[in-house]
Amino acid sequence: MDKQRHQVIIADDHPILLKGLHEFLADLGLEVIGAFHNGKDALDAIVDSQPPLAILDLEMPEMTGLEVAADCKKLGLKTRVILLTLHKELKFYQQAKELNISGYILKEFALNDLRKAIDTVLSGQEFFSEKLFEGLKKEDCLSDHSLTPSELKILRLIADGHSTKEIAEQLFISERTVDKHRSNIISKLNLEKKHNSLLIWAQNNKENLY
């Protein structure tokens, strides 16, 4: 770790976690110039002080970590953002890649991983934990079934509780087409030949659909 006193702003809505993070960063020799329990306050502080690094919880009241990062990018700040999260969900990861997120760490990771991430990001590189990707591959049941884009689109609408008719209207295609897609999806997912099995599956796996 660089011995300079790098400044950092942190935010997490869980006080215990915020304290743990604060202490940990202090141990590493970083100077925590702000610790907040919501995204809005953190953003204000980041805009004021423009520190080289901000470590933010993904899920926070007022503003999420992603939203804060988006605003930082919009404002052209040089502050690098590492996101902390409980979830290794693909959708967040994809959103993160589109913004100026420099790192993405799961809260359950060892402190060592966090230290590595901070080193990497402060040196100007990106850090996306390998475990994060492993997890994605394993948890993304969709990748195994090679659903087509249309099938995936329809699956998401089913997960949102839409009926075949609604889906057809929304996508400007025939109900029969939707039927066919449903049928294909059921085959690919190897679902029971039972009523509503697709709906039930979609409802239970909606988190993995993005």
Added chain:
Amino acid sequence: MDKQRHQVIIADDHPILLKGLHEFLADLGLEVIGAFHNGKDALDAIVDSQPPLAILDLEMPEMTGLEVAADCKKLGLKTRVILLTLHKELKFYQQAKELNISGYILKEFALNDLRKAIDTVLSGQEFFSEKLFEGLKKEDCLSDHSLTPSELKILRLIADGHSTKEIAEQLFISERTVDKHRSNIISKLNLEKKHNSLLIWAQNNKENLY
């Protein structure tokens, strides 16, 4: 806070949180004699040292906080257990009440709340945060609709993905009866008059059904 050096064992699978908790307890003057990232190790340590207090995460690998508490009770240990959790779900709270859990705190609570909880529990009383109860009342959508026991039973089976026929067979009643119950449930819950609306509702609210 009592100035005695009370001993305490802690466990949480999130390292940052574990560190935060450790530091916080140290600040309070407690002696943390063990910090673990899974329930099993924590239980072993509790059995060995029998401290007056253990603060455990509800969700951990190997053993959950509840399971550790259950074993402590089974072994007749005098160690009091405070559970930390992210979730204010009714079922966990109810389980907690049945065991020798002395406290139940949401992780998002202020450190002050945690301090109060520790004081209370170490003085021999129970601490279940008021906010926890508030949350329960509001989140428990079922209590508002006064579903009958049969209706609730059927609703749970629907949430488990069972069809009317399966439910009828399982409960030894006619399909028509199940139909009628479904109909009544839909009325009470004020659901849309749309196909599968009950199924979708049940799938999305299965956590609140116990």
Added chain:
DNA sequence: CTGAAAATAGGTATTTCTACGTATTGTTAG
């Protein structure tokens, strides 16, 4: 360019879910 895969659309039939009735039997609180 050509062939494979995907998306589109339709037909027919079955099963399931739901609505909206009625009606009988227990149970239980006032």
Added chain:
DNA sequence: CTAACAATACGTAGAAATACCTATTTTCAG
């Protein structure tokens, strides 16, 4: 006790989901 409620059961009907077909048009890689 009795009136209200819950649980039970049945009928009819329509909407929706699914299965199992065929068939055309697009798209895209080799």
